[in-house]
Amino acid sequence: MGLTDSLEKLMAEKQKRDSVSKLKNAGVNVSEDKSHLQHFATPGFAQAQVMAKVGKSQLDASTIKAIADSVLEQAQKTKDGDFSSIEVILHSQIAMLSTLSTHFMNKAIAGYDSGEVLTALPHIPNELAELSLKCQAEMRKCISLLHELKNPKKPSQFIKTYVNQQLNQLQVEQEQLKQKLEGGNDAPVEFRSERTSTTADPEMETLGTQHRGKNSRGKGKVKNECS
Structure with a gap:
């Protein structure tokens, strides 16, 4: 590195230090550690x-x-x-929603009891009551979620029994198939299939039978006459 390069590097570092000093004097928190940027x-x-x-x-x-x-x-x-932190969150939400539900319902009751409110703003008590009921509904969801978290759902006995039956049936079928394959390894393979010949027209079949009968009897007569 030459003398010129060294001077440029020193000048750059001096400018950087001056910039940091100006930012610090202005009240800006400047840190050389950039790991927090991730x-x-x-x-x-x-x-x-x-x-x-x-x-x-x-x-x-x-x-x-x-x-x-x-x-x-x-x-x-x-x-x-x-899951302890999640349980704390759910318990906190349940308590908060319960408090809000009571608060809104008390406001709604006060509105219903006030003739001035019912005359000037009749919708306000109803809206407050609806807010109270919504808080109760959300609270029940939190309670249900907390219950599921503490007591995970398990497959019912019916499902277990059905699955076991299917597995047992599958094992039996596999064993039967295995026995058939082992027993049939030395047996000859036949490709012929038994077929029953049929005649398209029954009347033609009857006619053919009668014709053959006459021919056979005629041959018999000729043979006897010759003998």
Whole structure:
């Protein structure tokens, strides 16, 4: 590397340091470590941004990375068979939906009891009651899902019995076929098939029989006369 190349490299590094200093002075978080950038391509990265916004956290790379790592950790536990985090989520949703259902129903009852509300906004109590019922329906779904998670469905005894019968029948048929093949290895193979000849016209068949009978009797007479 020549002197000119060395000077250009030093100048480039100086410009880079100056740029980093300006960004830091402006309050921008600058890190030389770029490993966090891989999380931009990670599934769930967008949801991590939403969670950070809802939690009113700073939307910087370290915050998003921490949330994404936590989600991936929970996903790995589920993959390994640990569903405790999912159970906590379902229990939390059940409690939340139960609270919302009670809240909306109380509002609906207050609206039904208020003559002013029924006069000015008669549809409001009905809408609040419908929201309460929807929360109850979603809560029942969560309860059902939690029950299925704790008690996985198993095939009924009827299905087990049917499958076992089919397997046993298949084994019997295979054994019978095997015996037939083993017993028929030394037997001659016949390609002839028995056929019964038929005449297309029954009247012609009767006529032919009568004609043959006359000929045979005529030959007998001639033979006797000659003798």
